[in-house]
Amino acid sequence: MSLTDLLGGLLVLLGMPFFFLGTLGLLRFPDAYTRLHALAKTDNVGLGLVCLGLALYSGSWLTGLKLLLIWLLMLVASAAGAGLIGRTAMARGMKPWGL
């Protein structure tokens, strides 16, 4: 196992906790807005680390770029999705918790 493989594996491992933290936030936070915070931030970092790790692991530039593309698409989807849900919730008059 080469060094890049090891590093890649480590990065993938490092990404995992973020997924779990996101789910934890999803389950524990009190309202939709705070849950959106948890979701939009953690999962994408997790996925980013997984992509980065796998890119190193694959050892191929092209595969790495494809993984980057997938990550960027997912980023766009979550950032825009979180914003859309948050704004619509506000426009519909859903009150944030604790305000």
Next chain:
Amino acid sequence: MTEVFAVLVLLLLLNIVVGLARVLRGPSAADRMLASEMFSTSAVAILLLLAFILDSPPLLDVALVLALLAALAVVTFVGRAWSDLQSRQSESARGMESRESD
């Protein structure tokens, strides 16, 4: 290394299963929708890992398609389903969503 990845796949799947509790509990439609968005991120991660475990590049394409379409459900939800659900809620005093979205 693939063994480690396989364990991670399992953990991610477990992560999804645990997250299903949010779909069960809601309470509002938005909560369920964002839970489903979380699942697509996890599913993409699972597919990427599987692509390397099984050494099967087509799975990257499956992940790509999932990532590309992740926004569609949210946009439909925001644009069509939710707006109508909620605007109707004010008209009819009690409905499924009104009971749930407090």
Next chain:
Amino acid sequence: MIYLLLAGVLFVIGLHGLFVARHLLRKILSLNVLSAAVFLLLVALAREADPLDAVPHAIVLTGIVVSVSATAVALVLLVRLSRPREDQRKLMDEEGG
């Protein structure tokens, strides 16, 4: 193989849902679960075959398209059923004009 069992369970759930569900949308969902069960069975069987059998894969792809089409028609029929025509035209005028 666990997927054969899964296909069976999904089939029974879908069948039960189709018969007992009250809301029509839920009946559509049940039918979709039902067809997913059948597709699962086909693909699980294809995996048992040696070498891997492409015919069930093609069949399932065709089946998915067919079931999406039928679902779409059912949904539109459902929307038309739930809303009398006049009411619909009024809504169209309100929101479109």
Next chain:
Amino acid sequence: MGWLVLVFDGLLAAALIWLAWQATHTPGLFRSVISFIIFGLLMALAWVRLDAPDIALAEAAIGAGATGALLLSALGRLVATHEEGAPWQERRDLYFWIPAGGALLGLLTLAAWMLPSPGLGEQVQDALPESGVQNPVTAVLLNFRALDTLLEIGVLLLAAIAIWSLGRMPLPSAPAVRSPALPALGRLLFPMFVLVSAYLLWRGSHAPGGAFPAGAVMGAGGILTILAGAQPWLTGSVHGPWRMLLSLGFAAMLALALGVMALGQPFFAYPPGLAGLIVLALELAAGLSIAMSLVALYLAGQPPDHWEGEARGE
């Protein structure tokens, strides 16, 4: 490794069963629809696990994309979205259903267990060189069993005609609340949809991909662009080229099937040597039609002669 696979399968199966139950038996229509969308997502994982990447691709595009959009927008259009009382009737039924369902399940599983499943893998392998493509699934779909695919595309076209015959689009298709972020999202994603579906089409001849996933992705992209506020130029008194594009795939396949007969070939038998090119052309036509059909299914009725606010002679 063995136990890992087993645990994975078990977990996936449990989640799928739970979601199927949620979709069909628990109160709250929205919850059911969401559960069904997630069900589709996990089904994609199941297809991967069963070595069927072609189906996984289609399920990702259809289950997570188009069906979700269809269901959610239908839900938004339903007047009586809330249901009265329990989602299903008296539990007394269970006295019948538990034994009956159990028996059916037992029989099915037992029968499925006993199947030798000989399959046609070898025949497909043997005939693959003559099919003009290297991906066996595409070979089956567009050559060996092309008649099925012809009828399948026919079903899509037919569904669009059926929906149009029921009347006009029930509501404006654009969102009720316009968000400035939507056009930006549409602008960003539209090229991606085009590129990815072209890529899938190209892939189809030698790897998982092909007309159906490509068409489904393009169709989902069309739905998204409409949701984001784009107004398709497919209008006019008789719906302009809508009808032509909808029928394109079906017409091309049919023309080919009948056209080869003029060359002295039997119905649907591709002339040797041309098979590869023909399959390619068919994929392109079919992909376009599938995309158009999905958008038509989403619109849930005849598109208007002119979209609201459309500048006619810009």
Next chain:
Amino acid sequence: MPRFGREEVAIGIIATVRRQLSGRGLALRLLLYALVWWVLTAGDTGAWVWGVPAVAGAALFNPFPANGRLRLAPLALLRFAQRFILGSLTGALDVGLRALQPARPLSPALVDYPWQLQTRSARIFMANLINLMPGTLCVRITDTAMSVHVIGDAERTVAGLAKLEQLVADLMEVEDHD
């Protein structure tokens, strides 16, 4: 023969294409899409038969008009990328730690943040971007300001937003002084 409305269709297509052709940055976009295509096909040269029309179609038939353009400013891009990666990491850690603690120290607040950015596309980019940054979620966009749902220290967050906005302005805003 029925009337097909062919003219209208043609007008619609031509208008779309003309809009895209006249929009600036066409070459940059074509290059970007070609790069995406190259990545997708893993550098397969035979795939360009499909790739050229696909890239052209992606660039020319986009139904949404261009309303801004990326500036080719490598330095700004680099600074932005650094800030973005650091921001998302701290954001994820921040919200993750909040989820971990039994007391869940959330102090939500709604803050109105007036726009400094001028162009629409930059504003939307910013609004979406802050969803990924620590402690912020955009919940309303108006012509003059956006409302931000904040968890954590509101004042510090607003200060961070201002810095971020400057980076976005460097990256995207070409005609800052119109």
Next chain:
Amino acid sequence: MSQANTLMAVLVGVPLVGAIIAFVYPRLAVSITAVCAGVMVAAAAGLTRLVLSSGVLRQDVGGWAAPLGIGWQVDGLSAGLLLLTAAVGAAGAAHRAFEALEQPFFWPLWLFLWGALNVLFLSADLFNLYVALEVLSLAAVALIAMAGGGALPAAWRYLLASMLGSTVYLLGVALLYGRYGALDIALIADALETDLPSALAAALITLGLLLKAAVFPLHFWLPSAHGRAPAAVSAALSAVVVAAAWYLLVRLWFAPFGAFQGNGVGVLFGLLGAAAMVWGGLLALVQHRLKMLIAYSTVSQFGFGLLLLPLAGGVGAELAWRGAVVIVLSHGLAKASLFLAVGGIARSQGHDRLDAVGGFGSGGVLPWLALVLAAASLLGVPPTGGFAGKWWLLQGALAEGAWLWVLAILLGTLFTAAYLSRLLAVLLRPAQRGPQTGRPSPLTALPGFVLALMACGLGLALPALERLLSSALVAGGLP
């Protein structure tokens, strides 16, 4: 490439091409349908002649032989049903064209329905049949829903029932494929063994088809759907669409599933058939609307068709076979004619309530003549086709000494007489003039009348029918 292969391709290709043209160029729809109808009637007739002269015809679609490819196979039974489809399709289209309603989507849907039926009668591949069944159902649903209003719930119920039917059918097909690695009916028939998976598959496929054929007690969706649809659509549904499911049942139970015959399965089918005759007959007796009466009569009449299965194993098999097929053919012609006639009458009077509809001659003489002739054939008055069919079936039952089925046939005929007498009672009323506005052109009644003549004339073509159907017997593998 033989003539037969061309004719088969024409039967499938022409209606589908027509459907596209009718959809893309709505103004050409009627003329293109007329052209297609002409071509298809000629092709079906030509194919029947070929079957008469050279027996069973088979071709591999796309040049790929089964199990890899899809096979088409035509024998006497499918040729007969193709002819019936052509006749009803052409007559229904003519009726519709003379009605001159402004519903441009009718035409592509109608041609799709027609094309799907042709595929169904040609195809020998179980999965291809599934797709064809789906095309058929979707087209039928859309055609029913076209009537609007009360037809929508009927269309919905029909859609749900047929989707369930197809899914159950597909499950059976999946099991068969897993067992034998083939989808071709003939290949499966050669390989079939009587083990659990095959038995379960046979049961599931049969259940799915029974649902689609609306056999008692799975008939719940049929009457409202057939009673609410536009006249031409009801005609096609009752005459051919239901017959298509019946055809598949017979096809499968004669060849692959024949091995399961004799385990009391035949008796089960017979009992279902008898129950359908009684129940459908009873409900037809209490209906208040003409169209509903005729729709329930379909449930009842297909009971006769099912009696074929218990009789298939014995000495009277050949007679029973011939009888059942002729009953289905003549029922198709007569029932289509009845629906078209009643459709004309209902349009001229503005309703079809049994207690208020006028007597013979109200709204033109021709529809009433068609009504009388079709009823005569349905009842089995000699020398109509209905008579020949029932006579043969009865003789088959007598030859086997199957008294239960003899009784069932007689009882079914009695019920037919009883509910048809309600129709005849209407005839004796004085003629009424309905509202003069919107009176249909007298030409609308012509297609129905021609069909009624054909139903009666079928009795005169018995020698040819006998020859045609004996070729199917050989293909069916009957002892």
